[in-house]
Each structure stands twice: as C-alpha cells, then as structure tokens.
Amino acid sequence: VSALPAAILRACDDRSFLAEPLEFLERTRSRLGDLFVLREAAPLFSRDPDCAGVVVVFGADRLRTVLSDIEAFGMPVSAAHRLTLPANLVNLNRSLHSMRGQDHASHRRILARLLTPGELWQQEASLCAALERSVDGWRPDKAMGLLEAMRSLAEGLACSLSFGAQQRTGDRLLAQLQAYFLLRREASSPGPASPVSHAELVAAGEALDRSLRSYVRACRHAPSSARAGLFALLAGEAMTEDEIVAHRNVAYISSTEPIAVSLTWILLLLTQLPALRADLRREIRQISAAAVNFDRRRLLDHVVNEALRLLPPNAFMVRTTTRATSLAGVQLPAGSEVVLCPFLVHRDEAVFPRARSFLPLRWARANPSPFEYLPFGAGGHSCVGRAVALRLIKLALSHLLERFDIALADDQAVDWRLHILFLPRNEPLVYARPADAAIGLEAGELKGPVADLIDLGKTAGLTAESI
Numbered sequence: 227v228s229a230l231p232a233a234i235l236r237a238c239d240d241r242s243f244l245a246e247p248l249e250f251l252e253r254t255r256s257r258l259g260d261l262f263v264l265r266e267a268a269p270l271f272s273r274d275p276d277c278a279g280v281v282v283v284f285g286a287d288r289l290r291t292v293l294s295d296i297e298a299f300g301m302p303v304s305a306a307h308r309l310t311l312p313a314n315l316v317n318l319n320r321s322l323h324s325m326r327g328q329d330h331a332s333h334r335r336i337l338a339r340l341l342t343p344g345e346l347w348q349q350e351a352s353l354c355a356a357l358e359r360s361v362d363g364w365r366p367d368k369a370m371g372l373l374e375a376m377r378s379l380a381e382g383l384a385c386s387l388s389f390g391a392q393q394r395t396g397d398r399l400l401a402q403l404q405a406y407f408l409l410r411r412e413a414s415s416p417g418p419a420s421p422v423s424h425a426e427l428v429a430a431g432e433a434l435d436r437s438l439r440s441y442v443r444a445c446r447h448a449p450s451s452a453r454a455g456l457f458a459l460l461a462g463e464a465m466t467e468d469e470i471v472a473h474r475n476v477a478y479i480s481s482t483e484p485i486a487v488s489l490t491w492i493l494l495l496l497t498q499l500p501a502l503r504a505d506l507r508r509e510i511r512q513i514s515a516a517a518v519n520f521d522r523r524r525l526l527d528h529v530v531n532e533a534l535r536l537l538p539p540n541a542f543m544v545r546t547t548t549r550a551t552s553l554a555g556v557q558l559p560a561g562s563e564v565v566l567c568p569f570l571v572h573r574d575e576a577v578f579p580r581a582r583s584f585l586p587l588r589w590a591r592a593n594p595s596p597f598e599y600l601p602f603g604a605g606g607h608s609c610v611g612r613a614v615a616l617r618l619i620k621l622a623l624s625h626l627l628e629r630f631d632i633a634l635a636d637d638q639a640v641d642w643r644l645h646i647l648f649l650p651r652n653e654p655l656v657y658a659r660p661a662d663a664a665i666g667l668e669a670g671e672l673k674g675p676v677a678d679l680i681d682l683g684k685t686a687g688l689t690a691e692s693i
C-alpha cells in the first residue's frame with residue numbers, strides 16, 4: 227500500500243528515470259503535469275530507509291513552498307550516517323545544509339557577512355596571482371582536458387580565498403581537504419559497491435580533522451593583523467571548534483568543484499561561439515576589473531547567467547518532509563522525498579522564450595523570480611556563497627578570455643552525468659591559444675549528448691553593441 231496520496235498521478239519507472247533522468251522528467255511532466263510520484267516506498271536520492279516515496283515537483287508556487295519552509299521540507303539525512311563514520315567525521319559535513327531553526331539563522335548571518343566580496347576582496351591581488359600560476363603551464367599547441375584544467379584553477383582560487391597571501395601554510399591542508407572530498411564523494415555515490423574502503427575513508431578524514439583543528443588553534447592565537455583569508459576570519463568568530471571545522475570543510479567543497487564545473491560549461495559553450503568570445507574580450511579590455519567597474523561588464527554577466535540557466539551544476543535538488551505536510555492542497559506524509567529539477571525549471575518557455583537556445587542577450591530584459599531561475603538555489607537554504615562564487619567565476623573568465631582563445635581541439639562528442647553535480651562525463655579537449663594570435667584558426671565542433679541539450683545555432687551574429 228502506498229503511503230503517498232492516491233490523488234497524485236504515478237510515473238513509477240525507475241529504470242527509465244535512471245537511464246535518461248532529464249528526458250524522462252521532461253516527458254512525464256508534459257504528460258502528467260507539475261506533480262507526480264516517481265517511486266513508491268523507497269528513496270531515489272536520499273537513501274532514507276523510512277522513505278514514504280518520491281514525488282517530483284514543478285511550478286514556481288510549489289517550489290516556493292518547498293524551498294521556503296526549511297523546517298517541514300528538510301535537507302536529506304547526511305550520507306555520513308549510512309557510512310557509519312565516527313562523530314568527528316560526521317561533524318565535518320555539518321554546515322548550514324544540516325542546520326535548522328535558530329542555529330541555522332545565526333550561523334547563516336555569520337557566513338553571509340564573511341562571504342561578502344567586500345570582506346574577501348582585499349585579497350584580489352592574491353586571487354589574480356593564483357590565476358597566473360594556474361595558466362603557467364598551458365601550451366598553445368598542446369590539447370588539455372578542460373574540466374581538469376578548471377579543477378586545478380578552482381583549487382588555486384580556493385587556496386587563495388582560504389589563506390590570503392599566506393598560501394604556503396595551507397598547501398598540505400588543501401591537499402587533505404581535496405583527498406577527503408574525493409574519497410567521500412566516491413563512497414557516498416549511488417550505484418555499485420564503492421571502490422573506497424571504510425578504513426581508507428576514515429584515515430583520510432581523521433588526518434584532515436586533526437589538521438583543521440590545529441589550524442583553527444593556530445589562527446586563534448595569531449595576532450589579528452597576521453590573519454588573512456576566509457579560514458582565519460572564520461576562526462575569529464564566536465563559534466565552537468567543531469562548527470568552524472565543519473564550515474571550513476564545506477566552504478572548501480563549495481568553492482572548488484561547483485566553480486570548476488561552472489567554468490567548464492561556460493567555456494565549453496564559448497568554444498562554439500568565436501564572435502561572442504571576441505565581443506567578451508573587447509568588453510573585458512575596455513572596462514577595467516577594478517571592483518567598482520566589475521559589474522559594468524554586462525555581456526560577461528549575461529553569458530554567465532545564460533550558461534548557468536542551460537547547464538546548471540545543481541541540476542537536481544532534494545528535500546525530505548520532516549512531518550506530514552500540505553503541498554498545494556495535497557497531503558504528503560512524513561519521510562516523502564521531494565525532487566526538484568532546476569535544469570528543467572530553467573527551460574520553461576513561458577519564462578524563457580526559445581528556452582533551449584543559448585541567448586545571453588535575453589538577460590538584458592529577463593527578470594525571472596527566484597523560483598524560476600535558481601542555479602544557486604532559493605529560499606532558506608539558498609547559496610550563501612553566491613556573490614563570492616559569481617565573483618570568482620567572472621574573475622577567472624575575465625583573466626582567461628583576455629589572454630587566451632579557448633577552442634575545442636577537434637570535433638568531439640561530449641556526454642554528461644550526475645555525480646552529485648551535473649558535469650561532463652568525458653573530458654572536453656581544448657587548445658588555449660594566445661588570444662590575438664588565434665583569430666581564424668580551425669576549431670572543433672561540439673557534438674553528442676551535451677550539444678543535443680542546447681540550441682547554439684541562433685546565437686551567431688549577436689554582439690555586445692546590440693544589448
């Protein structure tokens with residue numbers, strides 16, 4: 227007997243969903259509407275053994291209800307419990323995502339204050355130095371993996387963000403953060419048994435936890451003049467060591483992989499649009515990157531918005547009802563898994579006409595609500611690092627586009643996958659040639675499943691001047 231109300235239409239076909247999640251949801255939504263059951267009595271994303279079933283929800287009003295009421299629609303239980311990790315390692319991932327009520331509100335206020343570009347932007351010079359170092363080894367005649375290059379670049383930025391100019395002190399710690407993140411993602415991913423052993427995961431977690439704690443203590447004893455970067459700022463806040471360590475770990479995870487994936491998608495789209503690359507380069511050179519001017523790079527802004535609309539790294543979001551809850555007149559039992567799909571929400575023709583087309587200039591007028599366009603989430607758990615993330619992405623793009631012309635090495639089929647984030651399945655191989663020497667050189671065409679998700683053809687001929 228299903229615990230989910232009979233009034234909700236059913237589309238319970240795990241196999242089709244898992245084979246082609248985006249296509250399946252799009253097809254089912256057009257057949258059944260904005261609310262349907264995807265699975266009975268078992269979870270798909272959250273792994274809660276007491277799950278009442280999975281419902282998929284569309285429509286701005288329903289999204290508002292789900293995302294605004296963070297008490298009734300809670301975040302899924304952390305994978306740490308299923309992985310039977312010791313308490314200090316469960317703590318490592320206990321940041322805002324897993325907080326509620328007063329705790330969530332007060333910690334969110336602190337993080338929001340620390341993560342304003344104003345506070346962190348005193349480090350702009352060290353961020354630019356990190357970008358310089360990242361591109362140091364790039365060779366114009368050597369094809370490189372775009373995602374791998376963006377991961378290394380994002381790590382450099384995260385290091386600079388975390389430790390300011392004193393980056394060397396953080397090198398070992400960052401290597402530990404990265405190692406633990408990769409092992410934990412592998413261990414908590416759905417699918418066949420993980421290749422990561424429990425002992426290996428715990429050893430990496432314990433080493434990281436020890437280093438984070440000793441760094442917090444060192445920061446707390448250092449004179450405030452010697453403190454630089456987000457890590458030291460966090461250590462100066464009135465929080466327990468456990469809390470600082472958790473926020474620090476989650477801030478690292480959030481400022482590396484999602485930034486790398488966003489940059490990869492944006493640059494991959496731009497490889498197909500040489501005229502747009504030239505317009506962007508012109509804008510970047512005309513309007514200096516000084517903080518006061520940054521927001522005047524409007525074409526860059528439009529390109530980032532549009533790329534995050536069509537290829538959002540957070541293609542899915544999940545909640546679990548903590549109690550029996552009403553959603554648009556339907557009563558969901560406690561333990562219902564609620565799945566939202568920003569990827570498809572962003573393709574609503576009523577909000578974004580010609581929704582499959584990459585049209586950056588639509589952002590000169592588009593004004594979607596936070597529940598119609600949500601690459602950084604919306605409501606109570608929306609991304610507290612949004613402003614910093616956008617700033618890092620734009621800083622990196624400005625730096626790269628000004629110096630390089632990045633093009634696909636040859637015609638390539640690029641596929642995608644969901645590995646927590648929505649990201650390329652295979653490495654797009656690119657050439658990064660010096661910008662002004664590259665004009666007119668041959669470039670490869672994007673083909674395959676990612677190309678099928680977007681209509682790039684109609685963008686040709688749109689220039690910055692026509693905004």
Ligand code: HEM
Pocket residue numbers: 321322323324334341476477478480481484485488539540543544600601602603604606607608609610611612614615
């Ligand atoms: C391109 C980069 C980023 C993307 C696409 C992104 C996306 C998101 C999304 C979609 C959510 C909401 C998740 C949900 O409601 O289920 C979120 C929450 C969050 N993000 Fe980000 N994020 C990015 C960068 C960052 C950065 C740089 C930081 C911090 C340094 C950060 C910290 C957080 C935190 C702490 C939350 C949880 C907020 C809460 O629960 O109140 N994110 N992010």
